[in-house]
Amino acid sequence: MTTSIKTIGIVTFADCGEKEQSLFRVNPDIPVQEALEHASNLFYYAKKLMLDAAMEKQGERYAWPAYYLCEMGKAVVDDVSSSIPSSR
Template identity: 45%
Template sequence: MPDTKLPHPSDLKTIGLTPFIYCSNQPLFHVSAGVPIGDALSQASDLLFLVKAFAEDAAYDKKTDRHAWGAYFLTAMSKAVIDDVVKVISYPKQTSSK
């Protein structure tokens, strides 16, 4: 029976299979493959920080919806990054040591 070893989390990278923002039922954007998951999650955290600020602004500024739309698109981007990372960590490739 081969000895299996899971990759170290710092070696994991995004797989780029997660689309976001659709136009005419086609994804306009997707997460890029090959980004270290730590960097990807850090970026998602920064995006979610902005989402929180935009959502708060939207709650107080009833004259415009620009903050709400900004929060909407940033949320879609953040969710896609997190979903892509979850795909990587949920189904890690097992490597066999020789």
């Protein structure tokens, strides 16, 4: 019997405020394949923005959107990594 691995929803991101509280969390029960596809899209667009930032005269305006896209993608990947059983 094959068990479908899904996100577990423990990873938070977008810390803000004086208390550095997380504003967002990865939702649980998302199939891993779908979560990774979404993370891949987030990283793809972050890469595009970073290239624009490097090539444009006033490219710094692309830095924050790229940062947030990377933060979201990393949260998804970290949550997926936490949901995969260890082989130890």
